[in-house]
Amino acid sequence: MAAVNSVRRRRIRMRSLLRCSTGLACAASLVWAASSASAATKPDTSKQPHRVGHHPAQASGKNVPMKGAPSAVRHRPDHVESQGSEDVTVSISRHAREGGGGMMRVETAPHNVQTISKAYINMQSPTSTVLDLAKLSPSMNAINADSSGMQGGAIEIRSLTDLDMGLMLNGAPTTNANYINETADSEDVESVTVTPGSSSVDLPTTSAAAGVMDERTHTPDAKAGGMMDFSYGSNNLSREFVRLESGEIGNTGVRNYLSYSHTHARSWMGAGSNERHHIDYGLQKNWDNGSQNNFFMSWNYEDFTIDNYPTAAEFYDYKHTGNGYGRSAEPSNSNYWKNNIDHWNQLFISAPQHIVISRRVTFDLTPYFNLGRGWDGSPAGTSTAADGYVNYQGNAVAAGTPLTSYYQQNADTIVGATAKLGVDIDRHNHFFLGYWYENNDSTFSLPTSLTMANGANPSPNAQAYRLFTVGANGSLLPANTTIDGGYEIHSLFIGDTAKYLNDKLVVDAGFKYAMTNYWEKTNFNSGSGGVSGKSRLSENSTAPLPHLSIAYRFNDQHQIYVNAEGDFRQPDPTSLVGNSSGQLQKNQYSIKEEIGYRYNGPIVIADLSFFNYAITNRLLTTYVGANQTGLINAGNQTARGFDLQFSTHPWHHWAPFFGFEYLDAHMDSNVPYSYENAAGQTVNTYMHTKGKQAVMAPKVSASFNLAYDDSHFFGNVGIKYIGPQSVTMVGDERMPGFVSDSIAIGYHFRPFGFLKSPTFRLNFNNITGSIVRTLPKGIATNLNPTMLLDGTMSAAGSGAQFYVMPRFNMTGTVSTSF
Incomplete structure (x- = not known):
């Protein structure tokens, strides 16, 4: 039985160092x-x-x-x-040094690197999340849940997901892909770098089997000024953004900026209204000796309608008949959109510090802080006499009264820091050692309240709507379950970068040792008579994480590289229990190898890499509704394939990009399955999953982008193909392949007055109006009854639920710097 946990999971993210x-x-x-x-x-x-x-x-x-x-x-x-x-x-x-209209960059790192730069970002809609910006990366299927950038989405990459990635912002961990829109506005994002299957030992991450996606934010300008833009588009979208730059303050070397945006839109599917407020702040101090102090902070507040994610049957009903699966506009309907609201505040801080102690010695310190608070509300049916609910005055709640249940995040806190000392031992070797500490604590409640008379969900803290049960001594006990889950990581790392043969041969070797203590504490109160109880689980784990990369550059144009790493992913603290017997979930561990060739020519840039994964205790996410997920241990898995990237530098203002991936991923274990026989006994057996195609692992994906920019007219066309994939572990439900497309066109006007770069652009998505599923929201073991290893037939399963591509949408934007 999968343990239920919140979808708001945090994973440590990675920063990439680019050299030139x-x-x-x-x-x-x-x-x-x-x-x-x-x-x-x-x-x-x-x-x-x-x-x-x-x-x-x-x-x-x-x-x-x-x-x-x-x-x-x-x-x-x-x-x-x-x-x-x-x-x-x-x-x-x-x-x-860029090609493909900002879709590819000249790289020399000893592993696969896929970078999206400002040249591409500036052509996209300001409502774009980082998933929109990275959607053409050949290794990833990155999708969004909506068309207005109000929500995040999901990632599948080399048969893994964003929960297996290090999602980073300026060297610090961010939220998962489902809420990645909370981190930074697209105007303040300078680049997005994806390193599939690769991370560095000095980064604050262990869960990087699928690699790292690293956002880099805007560097404050040296001159005072700013920029602003205004957007309007489909689904009543309206958005305003402004950024103010201080410029360098005197001769102090200090510069900073502050930006604010506001977005409003209605849901693209069904009824519902969404609103978002966002602030970014960045500060930088430069020193003459090369030292640098940085600080970045973002705050995000939003109210949005929680989406419905359709089953295959619901999707086909929408596709063939037009019957929507979204929320209802009718207050008396249990699917009323105002009774399905997400109300959330997120604060993020990172402060990378680079200190040059001497010509040979440097010190880097990156502290970070992440705090999330808010709640999701959803219908909980109606009360019954057996519930024994009373209101805050002790009066019994009548049977048939509409109820609302909540996921209420009281505190979702990540505090951590990495410290690294680097020493140039000689002209060949740069040695470093460091320490990483992180404390992650998530305290949330699952209360139940009365629904408001107008059908909307009240705040879970509104006293007039709170529900209680009567304890044995007559006291009122809140109808609530409180869970405190978290972990504490202590990690030591060491490494060396060696360069020989006139720097043509580069060897990066490193080792990280992670020590983790994680826990879950539960207090619950439910049922007639105020039944209550407590439970506590805890676990300690250690993981050795070796890394080795070797690159050889024949000349400025030709390079080969190999990379090998070990990574582990611990289960979410609120999913420690993995089955009905109370057995603790095991850590997922991955061993990865990669070999590649890179060509950096005067016209063409190309990168070809072959990869192999061996994964033990594969952790898979299931979706159980109401923004809640479960966790399944799917045993062992193997994945191998290759990535190809190809682009050109601008030629007569045109720059094409092409990406392709072939992936062969299959399961190496049969998945445990339990059922109750006719005698009422629990029987433990297995499902036939060994040798099946791994879930969420399309064999083929391809992307194409064609960009044009003559300094006045600009635009691009992007197309992505994702092949068919399995969405159940026994392989009895599949999702067909699909194509997504987008077009951007715009014009840069000549400066006039204080307007330095007046620009107008239009962005179109899903221009063909495709009605397709883009990714499973969560996988399932099976859809239909299936033969078990003991010869019996299993029960029918629920199958998967899906993200669906938003219908055709358009955004128009006017912008300028000043």
Whole structure:
């Protein structure tokens, strides 16, 4: 029996370090590139490290080091002037190393990297969540639940999910994909980097079997100003955004920004209204020796209608007859949208600190804090005489009275920090060691209240609607269950990056040892006579996590790499019990290998990687309704395949991108199954799942993006195909493949007055009007009765419930910087 736990799960996320280099050898050839780009609007390169794009003059593969450049310099100037008899000034766009309209970047890391940069982000609707921005990554099927960015969505990646990923924001853990819209506004996101199947030992994450998705937020501008935009679109969408920049304050090296957005929209399916308020704040302090202090904070508040997720039958009824499965506008209906509301506040803080102690020694400290509070309400049927409910005055509640049940998050808190000391031992080796600590505590309640007379759910704290039962001594006991689940992690890590053969050979080796204590405490009170009780479970675990990556660069254009890692995922603290016998859930452990080839040419960028996963104690999520999930241990699993990325640098303003993945994932174990026989005895047996295609593991996925930008007109066309996939463990229910599509078109007007970049753009999604399922909300063991290993037939299962692609929608946006 799957243990029920909240869908609000937190996973530690990862940050990626991007490196680049340059030299004077290509300076002359870049004069042409700089002059030809002078007609275009140049970005503020003070935000980015100096980067040099590939050019035919670099084909020799020679790099001439800059004379007199100190080895400790980390940020090079944006303009390079020769000291000889003539002056040559070179201006380099930060997009010079990008291809595919911002869908791919020149990389040298010894593992697969998929980066979406600002060139692509700026073409998308401001309502886009990070899932919208990353949806064309070849390794991921990233989907959204709605068309307005008010909710998050889900991810499947290499037969795993976002619960197996490190979802990071500026080096700190964020919420899971279902609520990832709470982290940052898209205008404040500089890049999204996906490293499928790979993480670094110095990152605060253990659950990274599927890799890491890392958001990087806006760097405060050096000059005072700001930007604003206004959007209007389908489903009564309206959105306003403004960001104010302080610029550098005096000569202190301090700069900061503050942004605010407000969004309102109605549900795309059925009745319902949604509203969101969001604030981002960023601060940066630069020091002359290369040290840097950063601070980022976001606050998110929203009320939105909890979606219905249809079964296959409900979906086909909608597709063939138009009968919607969404919420009702009728107050007397048990599916009334005002009795299905999510009310939530989220506060996120990260503060990465980089301290240069000397030319050889650095220290990095990244503290973070994440706090969520709020509640979900949903109908709980009507009261009966057997419930024994009374109101706060002790008066009995009449049978047939409508009730509302809640998931009330009293506190969902993550506090943690990573500390790392780095030392350049010699010219070949950079050594580091560090410590990571995190405390995660989630206290939530499951109260029941009276429904308001108008059919809406009241606040669970509203005294007039609270329900009680009468205790043995006549006292009133709240009709409530309170659960406190959490964990504490202590982790040590150590690593070394070695470079040899003129830095052509790079070896990254590291080891992390994680020690975790996690717990669940339950207090419950229910039923006639005020039956109450308590339970407590706890568990300690340790996990060795080795990492090894090797890369060899033949020249500036050709590179091969191999990567091997170990990762583990512990069960959510509120899902410690995995079956009716009370046995504790086991940790999921993964061993991964990857080998790849990368080509960084003057026109083409390409990356081909082959991967293999061996997963033990695969943890799968089931959906049980009302924003609640369960957890199943599916035994062992194997996944292998390859990823291909291909793009070009801009050619006559055009830049295509193509991504492809082949995945062969299958289950290696039969799943335990229990049933009650005719004699009333519990029989433990197994379902036939060994050798079946793994759930949520489409064999083929492909993505295509074609971008155009001539500095005035711009736009792109994005298409994604996801192949058929199994959604039950015995394979008796499948989801067919589907295609998603989007178009963006816009125009940059010339500056006038204080408006520096007036822009108008239109974004269209699902332009073909497809009615398709995009991802299971949660998998199931089976749909139909199936033969068990003991020769008996199982009962019919519930099957899966699904996300459905929102219907055709359009957003228009006007924006400008000032």
